[in-house]
Amino acid sequence: MNLLQLLRQYFAVLLILSAVCFSLTACKSVTTNDTVDYKSAGAVRGPNLSLPPDLVTSQADRRYIVQDGSATMSEYNAAVKKSVQTRKNVMTGIPGMRIARDGERRWLVVEKPAPELYPQIKDFWQENGFLLVIDSPSTGIMETDWAENRAKIAQDFIRSFIGGALDSLYDTGERDKYKTRLEVSKPNETEIYITQRGAIEKCTTDSTGSCISTIWTARPNDPELEAAFLARLMERLGMSQEQAKAQVAAPLGPKTPKAKLVQQGVNTAYIDIAAGFDRAWRDTGLALDRSNFTVEDRNRANGIYYVRYVNPKDLGDTKGFFTNLFSSKDDSSLKAKKYQVVVKSTSENASSIYVQGADGKPENTAAGLQLLTLLTEQMIR
Structure with a gap:
């Protein structure tokens, strides 16, 4: 059997699997909303247009600089795994940690100085699959790269059958990035704000209504994603999962x-x-x-x-x-x-x-x- 025949058979199998997948409406079905599993989009990231490169390098403490998006994901994951294995500053619990509310706004209040919390929060984002494009301990501000929430892709039997080799064929068409800001509200007390921005890939059509290309556009802010990461951060800082979820889930106040x-x-x-x-x-x-x-x-x-x-x-x-x-x-x-x-x-x-x-x-x-x-x-x- 020559190479051309092998290729034809390969693509025929792909077409059959795709047809079955679409018939089951499983390729892009969404799993539970409270599941997040991000994969950095660093491989396709351009320059951060909202901040010149000189600002990132001049303000950030060199101890906290994360490698840029040119590294492969395997190299990045290996570095994060090594960091997690060797880290000795994981907090075992923080008294006085709570979710504060003001109308529909949520933020985390921790009775610890901001310099002590900053490296913990940086580790938190790395452990959740993000690269940092802004890392500024001097201002208490960090920002993640754009990343895809892979948990929104169903783990159906077809995807499992195909395996990781074709994992790139599955895409949610959505990307998220998160900003974290530490505010010193009073001595030895820090307010932590997490905000999310989203992008979604949409078709541009011709006069016949056919999709001719796609563009990335803004999608509405998702407070539930912010709440999910606030809960995860509370767990990371020592609170039990049940306590963290209960605090985040408490009813919000008036607008x-x-x-x-x-x-x-x-x-x-x-x-x-x-x-x-x-x-x-x-x-x-x-x-x-x-x-x-x-x-x-x-x-x-x-x-x-x-x-x-x-x-x-x-x-x-x-x-x-x-x-x-x-x-x-x-x-x-x-x-x-x-x-x-x-x-x-x-x-x-x-x-x-x-x-x-x-x-x-x-x-x-x-x-x-x-x-x-x-x-x-x-x-x-």
């Missing part, structure tokens, strides 16, 4: 105060929120994390978030912003713009949020109005 965009003139604008400074500061931080902002630094005493922002329109690519993130195209020349997002208390139960330029002057431009609009949309969700 957070409504944020209102106030516009004066053509471009001058600010956000009004019916909340004191602490609540407004927290909601602003979560809104920034869930948007295409990168928090470089922050000064809670002065109410300032120092951020970078990449406007998707500046990319000049009709294929979509997420396509750029997953491509191998070199966009290193693209620089995100710097802004200051300022939270000011106007009374005990009211605050205002402004956008300023990097120089601290009011950003009375169309760009400033656009950024405030994005933040308002996140706050009212």
Whole structure:
């Protein structure tokens, strides 16, 4: 039997298996919603457009830098396995660890200093199958690479029969990334925020309705994924699985105060929120994390978030912003713009949020109005 005949038989088997698979509607069926099993998308990751490479290397402590996405997954997994085997700083339990709530928002409060918690949380993300593209102990901020939740692919008998050799044929068409921010609320107490961003692959069609290509577009934030990882982190820090799930599953309170965009003139604008400074500061931080902002630094005493922002329109690519993130195209020349997002208390139960330029002057431009609009949309969700 020659090579051509072998290839024909091979593809014939694949076609038969595919037909059976589709008849059982099992190829992309979803398993239980509370199951997460991520695989990093580092193999197809382009540059992180929301943060120039120099910032990652200049701010991060070299002890905590993770290898970049050019490494193979087998090399990465081996490194993580070795790290887990040799790690001696796993916490056996933390008194005073709890889930805090404010309306529909959840975050973790731990009675430990942030520098002590940071390496623990970094290990946590690595153990869950993620690469880190931002790793900044000095600011308490880390961000994962885009990754696929492989638990959404059913482990049916056909996939088991084909085996791991063809595992790449199965794809959920979805990617997630997570930001973690550590806030020091009081001495020896740390607030930990986890936020998720999602992307989904969609078809672009021609005049006949046929799919001619696919693009990556944003998909809505999923609070349940955030809650799942908060519960897992609590387990990682020493709480039992039952206790962690019970805390996360407790009923949420009423919705957070409504944020209102106030516009004066053509471009001058600010956000009004019916909340004191602490609540407004927290909601602003979560809104920034869930948007295409990168928090470089922050000064809670002065109410300032120092951020970078990449406007998707500046990319000049009709294929979509997420396509750029997953491509191998070199966009290193693209620089995100710097802004200051300022939270000011106007009374005990009211605050205002402004956008300023990097120089601290009011950003009375169309760009400033656009950024405030994005933040308002996140706050009212």
